Amino acid sequence: MTATYQAGCHCGAVRFAAEMADPKAELYRCNCSLCRKKGIIMKPLPQDDFTLLHGEDHLSLYQWNKKIAAHYFCKICGVYTHHRRRRDPTQISINIACLDGIDMPSEDDIAVINGLEHD
Numbered sequence: 001m002t003a004t005y006q007a008g009c010h011c012g013a014v015r016f017a018a019e020m021a022d023p024k025a026e027l028y029r030c031n032c033s034l035c036r037k038k039g040i041i042m043k044p045l046p047q048d049d050f051t052l053l054h055g056e057d058h059l060s061l062y063q064w065n066k067k068i069a070a071h072y073f074c075k076i077c078g079v080y081t082h083h084r085r086r087r088d089p090t091q092i093s094i095n096i097a098c099l100d101g102i103d104m105p106s107e108d109d110i111a112v113i114n115g116l117e118h119d
């Protein structure tokens with residue numbers, strides 16, 4: 001059973017919906033040079049389960065290195081909302097802290113992936 005969760009950046013310019021069974025499952029941090037500076041907790045979704053509701057004009061795109069992954073953030077408030085994954089470009093990882101009303105997960109529920117070796 002999946003449910004639709006509403007989410008957005010801090011200022012509200014960017015809003016998205018995420019279809020998922022358990023927002024606390026499959027959470028990860030990444031130790032690559034970008035993610036470690038962002039310090040975010042992410043959750044991967046099949047791209048069809050991610051819907052940008054509004055704010056496309058307010059998204060900035062950041063790409064680096066091989067320019068496969070596409071990292072999006074709100075150009076008004078600076079909050080990273082999601083990115084298209086390099087290790088599987090059919091997936092979108094979302095910033096789990098963008099979900100409306102989410103309790104921040106315990107560190108025990110968060111895997112750390114070795115993106116550093118992917119740099």
Ligand SMILES: [Zn+2]
Binds near residue numbers: 009010011074076077
């Ligand atoms: Zn914003």
